[in-house]
Amino acid sequence: MELLLQSVDRAIDLLFHLHAEREARGVSDIARALALPKSTVHRLLQALVRRGLVEQDAGGRYEPGARLVALGLGAQERDPVVGVARPVLEEEARALGETVFLTAPRGSAMIVLDKAEGAGFLRAAPRLGEEVPLHATAVGKLAFAFAPERFPIEGAGLERFTERTVRERTTLRAEVERARKQGFAVNRDEWIDGLSVVAAPVMLETPDGEPRFVAALAVAAATQRLRALGPTRLGRRTREAARRIQARLGASPATRRKRAGRRSS
Amino acid sequence: MELLLQSVDRAIDLLFHLHAEREARGVSDIARALALPKSTVHRLLQALVRRGLVEQDAGGRYEPGARLVALGLGAQERDPVVGVARPVLEEEARALGETVFLTAPRGSAMIVLDKAEGAGFLRAAPRLGEEVPLHATAVGKLAFAFAPERFPIEGAGLERFTERTVRERTTLRAEVERARKQGFAVNRDEWIDGLSVVAAPVMLETPDGEPRFVAALAVAAATQRLRALGPTRLGRRTREAARRIQARLGASPATRRKRAGRRSS
DNA sequence: GAAGATTGTTCCATATCATGGAACGACTCC
DNA sequence: GGAGTCGTTCCATGATATGGAACAATCTTC
Secondary structure, rough: OOOOHHHHHHHHHHHHHHHHOOOOHHHHHHHHHOOOOOOHHHHHHHHHHHOEEEEOOOOEEEEEOOHHHHHHHHHHHHHHHHOOOHHHHHHHHHHOOEEEEEEEEOEEEEEEEEEEEEOOOOOOOOOOOOOOOOOOOOHHHHHHHHOOOOOOHHHHHOOOOOOOOOHHHHHHHHHHHHHHHOOOOOEEEEOOOOOOEEEEEEEEEEOOEEEEEEEEEEEEHHHHHHHHHHHHHHHHHHHHHHHHHHHOOOHHHHHHHHOOOOOOO | OOOOHHHHHHHHHHHHHHHHOOEEEEEEHHHOOOOOOOOHOOOOOOOHHHOOEEEEOOOOOOOOOOHHHHHHHHHHHHOHHHHHHHHHHHHHHOOOOOOEEEEEOOOOOOEEEEEEEOOOOOOOOOOOOOEEOOOOOOHHHHHHHOOOOOOHHHHOOOOOOOOOEEEEEOHHHHHHHHHHHHOEEEEEOOOOOOEEEEEEEEEHHHHOOEEEEEEEEEEEEHHHHHHOOHHOOOOOOOHHHHHOOOHHHOOOOHHHHHOOOOOOO
């Protein structure tokens, strides 16, 4: 794929760069980081500011703008699962005191669509929109198990993240098979040390009657905490919560349309 | 301000257009809507798809992409108020059963930063990132009252939205003055018929000791419901909730930094 | 099932438009 | 007060975006 629309590409680079930086940045700083001339960066920033995708703080430095929020959350709410899943996320997060999040397949990856954070001082705080690896997470194992045509194990990378990352394809296959049988998947320290996750699939009937893997509901906690809660018990609980989401999704399209047509303040 | 970076500008047009459309759209359709040649639209879409800001559905039609979610929510979470306010939003929404939302000044407007929706069938569902008018909303009156240098009443538009929209500057001034005295503002059917809102300001001490208007906490409900709850009682309650947010914000920067440094799953 | 309309995509000559070096004034820091 | 920043503006150059035309592939329609 060749370069095309260089300026647009650079503008997007710029947005992601500002997104990645924790603080607002100045023109020169950005120019250095992206290896572009100051004048070019300045011109790009002006174009983005004009449309509200970037804003200047009091000191004249640049940071992501408010209109970006509108675009991003619009894209999120567009997903039919997010709306019906949110109450379930909050319910479970409150009941467990741990972070509960929703992931969905996008392209050839799983991304975090929504979350409800737990109450603890030590809690998982996934970043929305972020991609998660497949072979080292609970939701990834579900993807392999319940959407094998879209996520073939053969094509999976096996990058090592921690000591416990599964790096043999046969072991992974066994893990995935167990997840398929149990209806939930577990990840203990396989991606990030100290972090464990239990996840269950949200399946939806397509018009032609086939069940399709549309999302995964996950509970994340410190590994010790997960052990205390009991992975199997938690797995079953999460499976039930995912079923509740399924049930809501299963409502007739007419009903769903009514719900969607809420008044906007 | 002249045109510059035409291609970037058009790309942004395209993003907003896709955002505004409820369904995924095809190339020709978009080209017609934006009055651009098909080839140009196609090229722009390719550039955006390449970076994940736009995605194609199964039918090859285009819709806002997942990376847009990451950018948007990143911009949202960057705001220091959002993080500390969320628990309060959820708490109040749960207690009242009505939608509670947080707005903040951006540029010369107030935008919706976060929300927790109520449980009712009829409930307010503000769109995140959306701008709200100033003269016809409770949060706008707060802006006039608590940040008059930034939001001068003299410069305010007085567009008519409903029969009850305040359209005389002197009346508006009186309303604003009352809001300043009471510490909360009320809007009854002034923007949208049937919708009433009570809002209270979130003030933060600047380093030089000046209190600054950083956000407004608002409770939205059907007008009859608001009347039943008692606007004054609700106003005081909202004022208290806003104070809780202030108290959390007032924590020392060191403490806040620690909290921000949560583990990421 | 053929004809016609509409779709998404590719190609390419044209000149528009983005590009980036240089110079600017306003800062801050020694 | 000089040397280093900073953000911004200007402008000649040609690289690059542009959009009309042609393409094959689907959808409609009769």
